[in-house]
Amino acid sequence: MLKKFYLLAGAVLGIIYIRGLYIPLMDNDAAHHANIALHMFLTGDFTSLVDQGQDYLDKPHLLFWLAAISYHIFGVSAFAYKLPSLLFSLLGIYSTYRLGKLLYSKEAGRLAAFILATCFSFVLANHDVRMDAILTSAIIFATWQLIAFADTMRWKNIILGSIGLALGFATKGIIGIAVPGIAVAVHLLYQQNWQTLFNPRWLLLPVFLFIFISPVLYCYYQQFDLHPEKVIRGQSNLSGIRFILWSQNVERLEGEKFGSVAKGDPFFFLHTFLWAFIPWSLLTLAAYWKRLKKFIEKKFRYNPEREIVTFGTATLVFIIISISNFKLPHYLNILLPLFAILLAGYLTGPLRNKQQTDLFITQIITACILLVFMIVLNLWVFPVRQWWVIILAMIPAMLYFGFQHEATRVQRIIMLSIATALMCNIFLSFSFYPQMLSYQAGDALADFVAKEHIDTRRIYYLQEHERSNSFEFCSATLLPEIPTAQVAALHQPCWIVTGERGREALINNKVSFKEAKQVFHYRVSRPKVNFLDPQSRVDQLSRFYLLSIEPGK
Structure with a gap:
């Protein structure tokens, strides 16, 4: 029954993501990044990053390379710019499924993939395309491969893991390497698996990684290190390689040049999570709290039936970004696949009747709040203009009510959450965003x-x-x-x-x-x-x- 629901819901979800390819780019970041790629396309210079005629230092090349190549194939359009991010998102969703399957079960992996694909911020990352979809997908792909390598020591996993790390680095710098590295360290330290932790095969990881990131380092060297006379941000003698390996991370942690608006709010990412992971955020908090209590009760002693990759990595990275001074909402996206797997493991595990009832009531309230919000947006803010949008938005509701009679309570929680997410994103993608963008x-x-x-x-x-x-x-x-x-x-x-x-x-x-x-x-x-x-x-x-x-x- 749930497989049939997933199949039909997946088809609707595919329509939403395809629709996102044709939504115009938003000022400033998406269109700004697209224009850096446009400079590559128009000049044929894939080595230099140029923004409004000036050398651009802030972010590495991968998004711009992919977009410029896509322009060559499909022409300059929103579709061409967004397509690489959508393809990476499919990789991220599949990697979430595989890591969920590895840590829990096939059922949990499938659910984790749907949780990630339907949460608000991940869908938004494919509509308002910046670095986030590619970075998130590269990180979860690398995490899956390196955890698999830690468990099996297979060569293909360390090679693929190195590629994943390099893709993350080529998208946004060291953060693409740090998060999977924390995940592997947490995994092996929790197991006290010293033999695997100190296995000499790990020494090949930095070798492969250096090989795969060398194109980015070469480009930075060519554009900046070979030209100390260039003045960037009021400074000369800037090393591009030093920036991408070190200075970029210091700037973001200090928050002096990036994301400093909310640096005085230690709870910024907590209340960001509440809307970014809608409609799954409250369920995830319940899953996190239960896992935290279990670990505290057992004094964090190793239990082969209780993984720590999702909980431990999400906790450490969340603390790091919360105490730092760089705070922008989309920085939380890199943790969404881990939260999705954590929640999927919780929902597919043993739950008492009272827990099931409480979670179901929570999701009914969440669905009602979101429904009221959609009514306000689409009847008052920007009224729906096409009748077929309303009919399309009713399909997820029909799916839920059509399958609920033969479903368990946990399955109803899952189906209600997915149906709510689909309905909201149909209204946003087909009505709200296009009308709002008419003011651009x-x-x-x-x-x-x-x-x-x-x-x-x-x-x-x-x-x-x-x-x-x-x-x-x-x-x-x-x-x-x-x-x-x-x-x-x-x-x-x-x-x-x-x-x-x-x-x-x-x-x-x-x-x-x-x-x-x-x-x-x-x-x-x-x-x-x-x-x-x-x-x-x-x-x-x-x-x-x-x-x-x-x-x-």
Whole structure:
């Protein structure tokens, strides 16, 4: 019965993920990353990372390489940019299944895969694509392979594990190596398996790892170490290799340049987890609490029937990122597969009747809250415009009610949670996100430029004024900047893409222009309550312009 439900629910889930490929890119991060890959595609330079004409130091190459290659195959589009992340997500979901199967059972592994694939933050990572889907998948793949190697000492596992570590490193640096390393250390120390821990075969791991990360190190060396004269962030003599191996991690831990908004909140990742892992977050807290009590009761003595990989790794990494000063919500994504396996092991294990009842009531309340939230979003904030979206959203509910009569209480908990997640993501993917993104100026301006056949080679930004990453991506061009004072000196007609400050600067410099197009703009990746409220929305909007400049007029 549950297998049939998984099959049908999986088909609906596939529709949601495929739909995400066609949702426009959001400013700023997704479109920003896509434009770095666009520079690779347009110039053919796959060694250098260039952002808005400047050397880009912050993150390694993998996402940009994959996107640029995808542009070559499919053309420059949201589909092409997002597809590599979706393929990696499939690897991450499968790796979660395999690690869950290894640590618990096939049933637990299957459930863990569904938990990961339906939690809010993982779906969002495939709609608003940054580094997270690739990094999360690389980490859980490497963890699975290295735990398997620790248990079997098979050569293929250490080679594949090294590849997984290298993929994580090539996506976001040392964090891609650290998390699987913590998982293996926790696993072997808990078992007190000294023979495996000190097995000389582990010495091959850094050798393989160095070989696989060498392309990234080479690129950093070529772009930065060979050019000490370059000034990056106000500094010269910067070593790219030292940055990616050391300085990047120090910066994030100190929180001075990255993610410092919530550095004074030690509970930031706790309340982030509550919404990021919806609809599974409360169940996971129950599973975590039960596992914690068991370990404390047994004084953390080894029990072959109780794994510590998920609990121990999640706990240590959670503590590290919570006491550090770098705090952004998507940094929690790397732990989601571990939480999924921990919860799956809990739900497929022995549960007393009272526990089952309490968990079922908890999920009914969670489902009701999410349903009310969806009603507010899709009837008041952005009303659903297509009747078929409502019909599609009813399919998960029909699946749940169609199978519940022959299900156990635990199976009802699982099916209710999956059905709720599917229903919410259908409304978000097919109605809410597309309508919200209609307030992103870059897409509308790019459509106008294409329809009017405007030569993109004659379009500029004003230096030190507003830019639109989404406009550049949608028009498949990287715009040069021009100082405001030089616009009047141009000898050929041109166009300027700018915002309200840039338009005002042209007026102050007595530059004549015509408004070819004016559109509303809002940073949709950070929606605020006043924007979501239809009554106050217009007051939250700024304007972007496509201005026509004709010399001598």
